[in-house]
Amino acid sequence: MQESLKKSQAPDIQEKNPVILTIDDEPDVRNSIQAYLEDFDYVVYGAANGREGLSVFQEKPIDLILVDLRMPEMDGLEVLAKVREINENMPIIVISGTGEISDVVEALRRGAWDYLLKPINDLSILIHAIEKGLERARLRRENRSYQKRLENKVDETTDELIRVNQRLKDVVESTKKLLGCGELQESGQVIxxxxxxxxxxxxxxxxxxxxxxxxLLYSLDPGHANEFLPFPLKKNSPFDKALQSSEPFYVIDIEKNDSIETSGWKHYSDNSTLILPIIERSGKTIAIIALHSKGEPFIMQDKEIGTILASYASEVMQTAQAEAALQRNEEYLRQVQKMDAIGTLASGIAHDFNNILSAIVGYTDLSMFSGDLSPAIEKNLQQIKKASNRARDLVQQILSFSRSDSFEESAVDIGPIIEEVLKLLRAIIPSSIAIEHDVPIGLGKTITDPTRVHQLLMNLCTNAAQAMKAGDGLIRITFERLARAELPDDVTEMGSDFCLRLTVEDNGCGIEGSEVSKIFDPYYTTKQKGEGTGLGLAVVHGIVTKSGGAIRLSSEVGIGSTFQIYFPAIDTVVTKVEPQPEPLMPRGDERILFVDDETTLADVVGEMLTTLGYRVDIMTSSVDTLKLLRNAPDDYHLLITDQTMPVLSGVELSREALQIKPDLPIILFTGFSTAIDHESVQEIGIKEFLMKPLSMNRLAAVIRDVLDDSQGARL
Known part of the structure; x- marks a missing residue:
């Protein structure tokens, strides 16, 4: 297993092995990381404090730094600052035992690329973080190199122009002005x-x-040119001819030229016209310039000067496009880095929070199970349990949002999801914006990921709120069931006889007609810089597509926008099912060995199991548990173990236990872990895998099922 992992994760050493500097005042941590990375062909230098680490960094060709936050002489944050002064592009990963959000935020603010929490029980996570950091550094080097090559090319072309004769001085001055352009829109105007x-x-x-x-990028006479000309262009029109030939041309009188189609171009017919395609190095036309209203016909000299200017315009536009692509790539990398950091933080919070919830749910269940409760106390306990379940679901939503690539399909009734979103919206959208809704429950189900539908609706509604520049307005959400015959003519994706339509409409600023067709493109945004990345509606479109649905947008500037989302319905109308009373909890008298390093959780689960009639031995150390099993392997009918524990994880303990007693049934549970799932634990031999928090009913049912299956297998 270790050999295959090494093979798949070993660094690319075509030129040299990556050099890693690990700075940590704990020798055991530093040495274990160094030994592990060297097994994967990394060259590793170690330093016991920040000052020593800086000295090594300045002497050695370091590719990436791993640094602890809490160290004597010079802490990790000071190391971050000093390294950034020397090399602002150096990848730095903070590995710290503190999980405080303020530390995470401060480290990322000072330039850390990633943040990992000690102890790192699965060191493959460290390898993944290092590879990701090295890859990001490589991409940034390539982007800088590409930008430099573009700048060198522009400089070479400028030097070439300087050598032309005196009569082109004005053209030279113009090119200097063009080279100062930044964004594509600005470039188009200056050109x-x-x-x-x-x-x-x-x-x-x-x-x-x-x-x-x-x-249209820019017009000298606003309102004279169409904002957008869709393909195919009218045959033999000036722009069609320029695209087909990729050659500049001028027409003395467009009305008297039989080879040019004037229909739709009447604004050129009062004078002669000069058409100049702007062509990139590959020969592809990237833009077209049309000039008119000169006062006298264009001549050959105009075409020649225009051709020279067009070559410079091509370099300027390509540079602007390259810079835009570079900005998009860096923005994407920043988003990936943020999502990775959020995912790491969310995972740590989820584990600890679910442990706390487990204790709350456990003691609540025990209190309710004890009986002889007054109605008021029983009602209060029910509310505690309901709130705990909502907290559990909230943790799952946070984790799902941090794993944006996951898509877990199931048959979903969207109505309750909309109601849940409405509660959240009221808390985050200004009170000056009214929210109206018409959302019947039980219209039918569709196959989709409920978390993604939640994300989709939150995205559309927050976009709608942001479109209300004045800070007040109306958002209306409706949900309805339609037969195929009721669908609009342009919705042809539906394969079912019925569909569910979710509509989000607002009376905000609206969207320009020329932008509607591009609104779902990645990185395209109508927002100002700093207000958004342009990824939101692209994500919405992806969710709808994965769900087998369709999305349509209608918008009018000054009136507002309406998004309509169609989901294929998979069944008839859902009937409301009355809640059934929970069945009696199954009991038993078998002997169970339970281990969890959280003392509070171990105590509450132990009390649960005792209440259910089982004989229970409680352990808080996986190492001590293993010793106990070795000494008395036949004393226990079932092992229940937490996953995340010091020294030996739950999976590692399970492997060792099954070596001692192969037929020992094992239940593994965890607050959160990305490294395990139902399939992987079953391959090991673990009978059941559960997520915290667990109700007493659920725990009792699973234990009884596992024990009965195990006893049946022995018969």
Whole structure:
């Protein structure tokens, strides 16, 4: 197993093995990490404190740093600051025993790329974090190198232009101005204005070539040009001819030129026209410039000067596009880093929080089981249990959001999910924004991931709230069941006879018609810088697509937007099922060995099992538990173990226990773990895998089932 792991995770050493510096004042931790990484062909240097670590960093060719937060002489945060002064691009991963959010936030703020909590029971997590950090550093180096090559190319082209004759001085000045452009929209405006100035043209437009048409970047005479020209273009129109030939051309009088189709281009017919395609190095046309209203016909010299300017415009636009791509890549990397850090933090919180919930649920169940309760006390205990279940579900939602790639399908009634979202929305959306809803329950089910539907609706509603710039407005949510015949003509994806339609509408600022077709593209956003990444609606579209549904948007500037989401219904209307009383808890008298390093949880579960009639031995150490099993392997009918424990995890303890007594039934439970699931534990020989918190009813039923199955197998 270790050999296969090494093979799959060993670093790429075509040039050299990655060099890792680990800074930790605990020799055991430092030495164990160093030994483990060296097994995977990393070159590792160790340092006992921050000052020593900085010295090694300045002397050795370090590729990545692992640093503890709490150290004498110089702590991890100071190390972060000093390393950033020397090399702001150095990957740094903080490994600390403190799980305080303030420490995590401060470390990430000072430039840490990742944050891992001690103890790292599964060191493959460390390997994953290191590989991720090295890969991110490589991508950033490549991005910087690519940007530098683009800058060098622009410089080379500029040097070439400087050598042309005197009559092109004005063109040279224009190119200098073009090279100062930043974003693509700004580049388009400057390019067109410079072209118009040199050609003495008062009218014109520049279009970017996109997947499905020509998108207007800028116009010298606003309102004169269409915002978007969809493909296919009208045959033999000026833009069609430019795209087909990739050659510049001018027309003295467009109305007298039989080879040019004037329909739809009447704004050019009052004068001659100059069309200039902007072509990238591969030969692909990336933009088209059209100039008109010169006052006199365009001539060959205009075409020649325009061709020179077009070559510079091409470099400028490609640089702008490359910079935009670089920004998107870095934004994506930042989002990945944030999600990884959030996932790590959420996992740690989930484990501890579920342990606390287990104690609350356990003692609540014991109190309710004791009987002789007054109605008021019983009602209070029921409320405690209900609140605990809501807290458990909330933890699961946090974990699901931190694992954005998961999609766990099931038959879902969306109505209750909408009701849950409505409760959350009221807490996070300003009270000045009204929320109306018409959400009947029991309209039918669909196959989807309920957590993703929750995410989808939260995304649409928060977007709607942000669209209300004045801070007040109305969001309306409706949910209805439609037959196939009632579907709009453009919704053809539905394969079922009925569908469920979720509608979110607002009276916000609305979306421009030219932007509607691009609104679901990744990174495309109508928000200002800092307000969003453009990933939200792309995620929404992905959720709907994975659910086999369809999404439609209608919007009008100044009126608002309406999103309609269609889910295929899989059954008839859901009838409300009355809650059934919980069955009597099964009991037994077998002897059970229970281990959990959380003393409070061990005590409450031990009391539960005793109440159910079982004979229970409680342990808080997996090592001591293993010794007990070795000394008396036949004394126990069942082993119940927590997963996350010092020295030996629950899985490791189970493997050792099954070596001692192969037919010993084992139940494994955990507050949270990404390393195990039902399938993996069953391969080991563990009979059941449970997530905390557990109710007394659930625990009693599972124990009885496992014991009965085990005893039946022996017969």
């Amino acid at each position: 067109l204005e410079e072209f118009g100035k040199h050609m003495n043209a008062k009218g014109g437009s520049i279009y970017q070539v996109v997947t499905d048409g020509l998108d």
